[in-house]
Amino acid sequence: MKVLLVGASGYIGSAVSSHLAAAGHQVVALVRTPGRSDVRHEQRVADLTDPASLSRAVTSDIDAVINLATPTGDASADAAATTALTDPLRGTGRAFVYASGVWVLGATGPAAADESAPVNPLPIVGYRPSIERQVLDLAADGVRATVIRPGVVHGNGGGIPALLVELARKHGHPTYVGEGSVHWPMVHVEDLAELFVATVERAPAGSLWHGVAESSVLVRDLAAAAGAVAGVAGEPQPWPLEDARAELGAPFADALALDQTVSGEAARTGLDWLPRRAGAIADVRELS
Ligand SMILES: NC(=O)c1ccc[n+]([C@@H]2O[C@H](COP(=O)([O-])OP(=O)(O)OC[C@H]3O[C@@H](n4cnc5c(N)ncnc54)[C@H](OP(=O)(O)O)[C@@H]3O)[C@@H](O)[C@H]2O)c1
DSSP states (O other): OEEEEETTTSHHHHHHHHHHHHTTOEEEEEESSSOOTTOOSEEEEOOTTOHHHHHHHSOTTOOEEEEOSOOOSOHHHHHHHHHHHHGGGTTTTOEEEEEOOGGGGOOOOSSOBOTTSOOOOOGGGTTHHHHHHHHHHGGGGTOEEEEEEEOEEEETTEEHHHHHHHHHHHHTSOEEESOTTOEEEEEEHHHHHHHHHHHHHHOOTTEEEEEOSEEEEEHHHHHHHHHHHHTOOSOOEEEOHHHHHHHHOHHHHHHHTOOOOBOOHHHHHHHOOOOOSOOHHHHHHHTO
């Protein structure tokens, strides 16, 4: 397939482009500035805030589009971007994959939330459920439209867990935001990339998948591993939410303090997805 990848230069997008190419697909990277030397694929220049540039990039030779870009923060701009990327696919059966995230579920409690669980988004992802609906509704218009909600992504030295190492260094002790009982659903970036490939290749129109390998990782344990990497000893200590909000901004701090247990079983059974990389705690330990 010839796959147009929006967000190809990003943390997840870089891994997805490598796995698409390894699976024999041709990647066309959508970039905001021409001639990106860090993107080793054919490039087309466009921006989520410029719908006409997006529609121009979806030429008739493109078999599938994946949107892995950070949203603009403006609900109507992101809805318009989704329309622009998908209008050329209508009635063709070509694929569109939208990356959302598990934060749309809000706090889940200890029972694992699957894809049928109701959404209850935090402000940081407030309008994303409406974009998910916009995408999934395209199944009725002849687009093989699908949504993936990744968990908190780790691996390759990046992602939010790397922030815990920085926080430990800065605070002089292992640090987590909020309560000691908080859990994050997590996924290694290489496993997640394989889920994007499986989805673009064979997921049915209108399907939604949680990209989660570990349904609930105790963030306190993750912070302890991050502290060891940072070379700071001691028991993990909470960073009070109000202090974290003041420094990181309330939307992001609240997301870090979110307690979630999320199931990724559906993708394992429905798409034969087999996450096999190191778990988050082992992976953070390897950062040293
Ligand atoms: N990382 C996680 O733990 C996680 C978890 C769940 C969901 N997600 C979602 O997955 C997606 C990718 O996350 P990530 O961690 O890979 O983010 P990232 O590393 O920040 O990459 C974001 C990508 O989006 C591109 N981009 C940003 N604004 C754009 C615009 N206006 N037009 C076109 N492209 C634009 C960036 O291009 P430039 O190189 O030009 O900046 C970059 O390629 C996001 O939607 C995120 O919310 C991430």
